[in-house]
Amino acid sequence: MDSAEQQAAWILRRVGFGATGADLDRAAAIGIDALLDELFDPDAAGVGPTPAPFAAVDLTAEPGDRQVISSMIAGWFGAMSSGDRPTQEWLAWYWHGHLVAALSAVKVPSLMAAHIELFRDGGTGPFADLLAAVTTDAAMLRYLDGATSTGASPNENYARELLELFAIGTDGFTEADVAAGSAALTGWTIDRANGESIFLARRHDDTPQRFLRVDGVHDVESVIAAVTSHPDCPTFVVGRMAVAVLGADHTVDVDAEAAVFRDDELHVGRLLRRLVEHGLDGASSPVVIAPVPWLAHAIRATEAELPQRTLGLSLRSLGQVPLYPPNVAGWPDPDLWLSTSATAARLAVSGTVAELASADGQAMVAATAGDLDALASSLGRPAGFSSSTATALEATNTSGRTLLALALATPDLVIA
Secondary structure (H helix, E strand, C coil): CCCCCHHHHHHHHHHCCCHHHHHHHHHHHHHHHHHHHHHHHHCCCCCCCCEEEEECCCCCCCCCHHHHHHHHHHHHHHHHHCCHHHHHHHHHHHHHCCCCCCHHHHHHHHHHHHHHHHHHHCCCCEEEHHHHHHHHHHHHHHHCHHHHHHCCEEEEEEEEEHHHHHHCCCCCCCCCHHHHHHHHHHCCCEECCCCCCCEEEHHHCCEEECCCCCEEECCHHHHHHHHHHCCCCHHHHHHHHHHHHCCCCCCHHHHHHHHHHHHHEEEEHHHHHHHHHHHHHHCCCCCCCCCCHHHHHHHHHHHHCCCHHHHHHHHHHCCCCCCCCCCCCCCCCHHHHHHHHHHHHHHHHHHHHHCCCCCHHHHHHHHHHHHHHHHHHHHHCCCCHHHHHHHHHHHHHCCCHHHHHHHCHHHCCCCC
């Protein structure tokens, strides 16, 4: 990655929603350090906030209202594809697949919207603060049955997933820890009057517990303190994020980076920037771009405008819909997006995007001229398409919207 354009393209594909030709030109003008400052500290860099994605949605609607759900999905997707804080939005998307709740179980639109806003507002700060907020978040209380967990009958779902999937991993705790954590977390439920989470002492078991080898644990604060001080926590968080950003075959020393993360108060934003800097130094390996960020990039780069219904149908055909992770483990293995069926769906959606692309946009102008180098640059590949992709596109002897659709569906746009 020699040029500023190539570095910017890599950064925006790994911790954003892809680059356009204009993004690459701007990166070359301001430099990579300034770009990183904008991405990781947008307030200090003077980058305005992305409009709230659910502001125009009637969140008071009844559960299951299809129009409201469609509007919520479109609102957040719009923030991903057109917002000025792509890394902040990418991190919210990342946490959505890690600290999982799904509207299919949460049911109530306002609770799910607040859950996503929690990630958008607090996803870049200390991991302990984020974890504490998620633990008492109303959507999470519904999703993993915390709202019905009482001192007399504690539910173990959340405590188990907190340890196994959210913060420590499979080997750092015992069944006794699950039971102790479950008891300490009782008492939280959802206020029927306003839908917000509320603590009721009468539903809580305040008995001091021995949890993760820490005595006296009895509430959310002490549970989160024990979890985030566990030696496996920083390693687990760093390991998961490193794979997401740098690929499964990255060469970062996770243990060393975990030590830095621990000493830096588990600050997520600074961890993410360090991982990106490792990648710029050559520590990364290929990653498969999942359908949502792939489509967000395709729309951003082509300036296509998809009607809300078309967007929803496209996301469903691609197999990944915001607000609907399939289970508490999050999205499936990235290799699924390279299957034959996923490839066919992506090609069909590429055709839809190309048909709706702006005729005056860089991508469409380049595709109409049959200029593969200009087309690649407009799609965030300043070094051009790979030789195999370029050969295949040339062999089609097409131009215009057909060429654009084929280019969007190529492996060059799916594997970063």
